[in-house]
Amino acid sequence: MLKIFNTATSKKEIFKPIKNKKINLYVCGVTVYDFCHIGHARTFVVFDMIVRYLRLVGFQVKYVRNITDIDDKIILKSLKEKIDINTFTNTMIKEMNKDFSLLGISPPDVEPRVTTHISDIITVIKKLIKSKNAYISDQGDVVFSINSDKLYGTLSGQFLDRLISGTRIAINKTKKNSLDFILWKKYKKEEKFFWDSPWGKGRPGWHIECTAITNVFFKDYIDIHGGGADLLFPHHENEISQSRCLNKKFRVKLWMHSGLVIIKNQKMSKSLGNSFFLKDILIKYEAEVLRFFFLSTHYRHPIYYTEENLKKSQISLKYLYMTLYGTKPVFDPVEGLNFEMDFYKALNDDFNTPQAFSVLFKLARKINYLKKIDLSKSNFFAFRLQKLAGCLGFLLNTSRFFLQKTPFLDKKTIEKIEFLIEKRNFARKSKLWKEADKLRDELTKLNVFLEDFPEKTLWYFKK
Numbered sequence: 001m002l003k004i005f006n007t008a009t010s011k012k013e014i015f016k017p018i019k020n021k022k023i024n025l026y027v028c029g030v031t032v033y034d035f036c037h038i039g040h041a042r043t044f045v046v047f048d049m050i051v052r053y054l055r056l057v058g059f060q061v062k063y064v065r066n067i068t069d070i071d072d073k074i075i076l077k078s079l080k081e082k083i084d085i086n087t088f089t090n091t092m093i094k095e096m097n098k099d100f101s102l103l104g105i106s107p108p109d110v111e112p113r114v115t116t117h118i119s120d121i122i123t124v125i126k127k128l129i130k131s132k133n134a135y136i137s138d139q140g141d142v143v144f145s146i147n148s149d150k151l152y153g154t155l156s157g158q159f160l161d162r163l164i165s166g167t168r169i170a171i172n173k174t175k176k177n178s179l180d181f182i183l184w185k186k187y188k189k190e191e192k193f194f195w196d197s198p199w200g201k202g203r204p205g206w207h208i209e210c211t212a213i214t215n216v217f218f219k220d221y222i223d224i225h226g227g228g229a230d231l232l233f234p235h236h237e238n239e240i241s242q243s244r245c246l247n248k249k250f251r252v253k254l255w256m257h258s259g260l261v262i263i264k265n266q267k268m269s270k271s272l273g274n275s276f277f278l279k280d281i282l283i284k285y286e287a288e289v290l291r292f293f294f295l296s297t298h299y300r301h302p303i304y305y306t307e308e309n310l311k312k313s314q315i316s317l318k319y320l321y322m323t324l325y326g327t328k329p330v331f332d333p334v335e336g337l338n339f340e341m342d343f344y345k346a347l348n349d350d351f352n353t354p355q356a357f358s359v360l361f362k363l364a365r366k367i368n369y370l371k372k373i374d375l376s377k378s379n380f381f382a383f384r385l386q387k388l389a390g391c392l393g394f395l396l397n398t399s400r401f402f403l404q405k406t407p408f409l410d411k412k413t414i415e416k417i418e419f420l421i422e423k424r425n426f427a428r429k430s431k432l433w434k435e436a437d438k439l440r441d442e443l444t445k446l447n448v449f450l451e452d453f454p455e456k457t458l459w460y461f462k463k
Contacts, residue, residue, distance in 0.1 A: 002057070002348045004224075005300060007232065007255040008155055012350055017223045018253055022060045024218045025051065028210060028227040028235070029065040029111070032092035033073035036099050037275045038305055039261045039268050043228045045291055046258045046299040046351075048105045049392055050226075053347050056391055064217050065108040066210060067093060069115050070203055075191050085193055099278040102287040104393040110217060114209045118195050121204045121212040124246055125183050125197075133245040134183055137174040142184035142199055144207075147177055149241045155255065156233035181238055183208045207238040211246060220249045226256040230267075259302045268305070276305070288402070289314045291393055295353040316361075318403065318460070320389065322451065323364040325399035325458055326371065327382035335377070336384030339363045343388045353392065360389055403460035417448055421457055 003012045017023045027047050030040055044065075054061050068074075069089040078088040097107075114121075125142055128134040133148040146152045187194040187201035194201040204212075214222060227236065236255065243250045261268040268275050281290060293313035297303040339359055346355035363385045370378035389395035424439035443450060443459070451458045 003350055004254055004256065005350045007257050008252075013254065015254065017059065018221050021058060023054060023062065023223045024221060025054075025061055025063045025224045025226070026210075026214055026218065026222050027063070027065045027108075027225075028231055029067050030096055031068040031071050031073065031206075032089050032096060033071060033077050034092065035277045035279055036096050037268070037277055038281065039228065039230075039275070040096075041099070041103060041278050041290065042261055042294045042303060043226075043258045044100060044105050045103055045294040045393075047226050047256075049295060049353065050224075050256075050299075050351055051106070052391060052393065053351065057344075062110075062217075063108040064110045064112070064213070066213050067111060067113045068206065068209060069093070069113045070193070071206060075193055079191075095279065099282065102282055103278075103291050104287065104396070112213050112217070114204065114213075117209070117212055117216065118204065120216050121208055122184075122195075122197050124208060124212045124215060124242075127246055128183065128242065131245060133242075135176070136199060139174050140186040140200060141174075141182050141202075143175055143180045144183050144238070144242060145176055146179050146181075146238075146241065149245055151244065152241045153237065155240050156237045158233055158237065179234075181205060181207055181234070183242075207235055208242060210235075210239045211242040214243065215246065215250075220247065220251070222252045224254050224256055225252045226258070229257040229260050232257055256299075258299045259297070262302045262304045263306075281310075285310055285314065286402070288394060288397075289317055292317045295392055296357060298354055299351055317394065320360065320364055320385070320395060321397075321399045321402045322458075323367050324382055324386065324395065325403070325451070327367065327375070328379050329383035329386050330379045331383050332380035335380035336363065336366075339366075339381070339384055340388060343391075347391075356388075356392065360385060363388070400458065403458060413446070417443065417446060417459060420446075421450070421459060425457055 002015045004015045005011065006013050025047075027044070030036060047065075051061055051063050070085075074089060075085065078085040081088070093113075100107075125134060128144065129136075129142065132145075134142055134144050137143050182205040184197060184199055184202050185205055186199075187203070194203055225236070240252060243252075263274045263276075266274060278290075289310065290313075293310055294303065296313060296316075339362065343356050343359045346352045346359060349355070363381060367378050367381045367385060370381060386395050420439055420443055424436050424443070427433075427436040427439060440450065448459050
């Protein structure tokens, strides 16, 4: 029985899709004004894990994740760098896909770009004006009236009488309420990027895009709506307000939010100058290590990004690969089944990946024990480990491939290492122990770690 924490009710709920085994799942995607950072990676690794698991246990998931390719930041960046905005966004999307692919994040079923849904956005805004949920300001912008929605604030627990005017949004005297937000922004000559509309040249505001896109792909309901915790207010509050004003039948059954990334006891933020691009981290660490790190903490909790924590994840993942080394995974209907049941139990409890990880490590200890006394039996448990870790996107490579993957070593260095190992193994077979120790010391100086097995020696580079 799957239970998921619902942000809207602040409690775990037994999850049942609105229609049988079919799930409509929407996650707010990237605003492509720069390269992806670790905050993006944390959110989308989490939802990739969730989609994998839902499909594993038999649900049919329609996964939609948008791309914001028109925004103030995008326009400013393209103008600053003197690059055509389409060329700029296409480049950023290409880089995003490259990073996500390395992290094992599968593409969503549909990935709509905002600029391909401008007509849908205009249609939605027309309806909101007609229903008097939106109005045209003195400056010519189309603005949503939060006072027109009696339920505004209920998702995030923000009550209008407690919101201090101007604390989150600069006071704008052309708005009826300073917290009203723009649906259609009037064109500015210096931006040189606009669409025609009934209200003149302009472009959509940020919040309206998700309402328009979900209206196109999901119509009356979404089973799970996800995103980072930083989107809860105002983005998701504004989005759901627009959506229910647009369509009285519309509902989101369950809201999910992944926790923030914390760096040196501060929320990761570009404005604070403490964000890290994925492309830079992936030069230093294997993508699988980074994925392991993101899922080692429960998705709802803040995750503390430090070099030390990344190294701990690296060591843990290497341990699991070392456990599989020397085994030949074989399916058995009984052996290891209890571990599999515990694994599913953990993920059924609001996708509790830390608990699922503990099952994997218990299984690994069992395998390492069996390797010493009954290698053939260890193969059955190795199959379970490989299968369960694969559900989370791990242990998809061979042990040798992962452990000997050395992006910082050139071909000559690798050949030298393998030659020294061959010489050492010959010395050991000849019982020339001093020579063997001398060769091991030489390898240690090269930052090479050795693991001796009966049939061969495995090595990997200490990063």
